[in-house]
Amino acid sequence: MSATIVRNGRVIDPANKRDEVGDVCIQDGKIVASKSEIRNPESEIEEVDASGLIVAPGLIDIHVHLREPGFGHKETMDSGTRAAAAGGFTTIVCMPNTSPAADNPSTITWIKERVASAACVNVLPTGAVSKNISGEELAPIGSLVQAGVVAITDDGHCIQNHELMRRAVEYARMVDVPVLDHCQDYNLVGNGVVNEGYWSTLLGLPGWPAAGEEVIVMRNILLAELCDHYIHCQHVTTAGSVRLLREARRRGVKISGEVCPHHIALTDEAIQNFDTNYKMNPPLRAQADVDALLEGIADGTLSILASDHAPHADFEKEVEFDAAPFGIIGLETELGLFVDLLVHKHRRVDIVRLIEMFTAEPAKLLKLEAGTLSVGAPADVTLLNPDLEWTVQIDKFESGSRNSPFDGWKLKGRAVQTIVGGKTVWELD
């Protein structure tokens, strides 16, 4: 029997349209309605003073590479979930491009066992759409769902065969999980490593054209309509994708899109020194794309924020630009960057909508009971200070990797305490 009262914070629970100063009461890992529901004696109730802070449902990041099994030298369940907790996240969704790939129920079971023994936040696995993420044959999607995946995705890869994708979406509808898609047309993108445009032309780096993403976003819109089922476009980066998604969502198509912090914090101008911490897939785009993403966030076209946390060891990243793996870590800078850029600097959303994009929106997509402070919900709570100014120091990160371009950035806004199932798993010093 444990009990906690988080007192006097500004409680923001978008799922319940709640925004008021008050208390959040927790009994045995669940949210309860009020202090009168707590059965512990007064002396055994933990008190958390949240005055001056925002008390939000635990944040959810639906796009994280935890790297296990297979790549423990980049990140482990232990280090990755500590990084999540330090970033204010109580639930993360891990991608299946591990080794072996999470394309079968036994790997999902293995992941769940590792999570049970090593993770300090909730980890929800996804399963692959295709066997070995090779885009050729369907993985056993139904068995993966029975084993506990919350979505299917070939993230990092993209099914090029539209017919196979169609069947995957139809099948996913039957077993009631959404399909998350990394949108990349392999023929158009070729060996592209950076946005095709001024900087790729200047630097002679192979270009990754915006159309390489937009063709697949369009494909996904058409298949979501055809199959009447949910497709979520991961890490959307281009103005064209935003335009397509806006039009489709207005018509009620079951399509959604997410944004990663680096795609609004940086443009492709950052690649000019060939620093591989600016190499990610999809690549950093031009200013006009960044502006369109901000507009898409403001008008609800892009409804989910995620990190695409992609850890790599220093010896893997510290190589020629062409040869370096794509991706950067993001869990520990994500909230700070989004609050700083979206709420303070560009004023595109208020803090309530920002929290909604980190809680109620992903919970709705994945049908999670998390992402709310409703009575009876898991007591996952994030305390955050949207005005706290801090400096990113990658040597202080909990993550097992250091591949971030944001070292030294001064940001406004961060999590100060992370509570999972009623227990504080991380607190700012």
Place this chain on the structure above:
Amino acid sequence: MKIAESTPSSNTESALRWNRKDLLGLRELSSQEINFILETADAFEQVGTREIKKVPALRGKTLVNFFVEPSTRTRTSFELAALRLSADVINVSATSSSLTKGETLKDTARNLEAVHADILVLRHSSAGAPQFLANRLKASVINAGDGAHEHPTQALLDLYTIRRKRGKISGLHIAIIGDILFSRVARSNIFGLIKLGARVTLVGPSTLVPREFEKLGVEVSYEIDKILPTVDVVNLLRIQHERQRKEYFPGTGEYTRFFGLTKERAKLLKPDCLIMHPGPINRGVEIDSEVADGLQSVILDQVTNGLAVRMAVLYLCGGIATT
């Protein structure tokens, strides 16, 4: 400037005008720096015509020719330039290096530095590889071509050749013809020519000469016959057969028909227009044999001038690395 017995005063003077240990590209250089290299090359040019083709400028220094991508012409040019400056030279190629055993570029280079290499000349298939090493090594890094990014010494020898033959660069109109998209020679030429006041027009199939290049301050044309009568220099780039499998253009026959410098087309050129090519040339594809060997061709002058230019670059950067 006296090269043979470089005096302290000339060293001081050159340090004021040149303070880079590396030559990574022409984009980062000022027009003054480019001109200073060309002037220094003037002084080295006559060394090659002497009975004893050698000066002691880099005596006691070690130069490593580190060619991760194959090259004969550029490698031998750097090797000869270094030998004429009295440097000790070793050649390391991709197949003979530990890169094939899984060693990273960084570790291979650090090993070369651990045996006190002073100058590293790098040819690499990845854009940015020379900068990657320059940021990590005390040794001078000279870019001998990185991916489709830059090939600064090729552009410098092109500039040097134009200046030698025409007496100036500013105000001239230069056409660069061929595969621009994948060409490091084109990019370095564009940066250098524009800094020195030339007008540049890029010509070639639209797939290999995207309009995006206009943002670099050049003109783009797909009509070679309109451009040829207006230019003072044509610089032809090799059409790389390996590109064809990606379908950038329909074949070498059609390329020659639309963009080859045939005998007929060469008649459109002004009589004093220079014909340049960085080599290796594909006779009958981008240039007719007779045109390549004709009076307007300065293709072999380019090769000769490459030595003087590379001596100048090694001398200037090698001098900074130790001071």
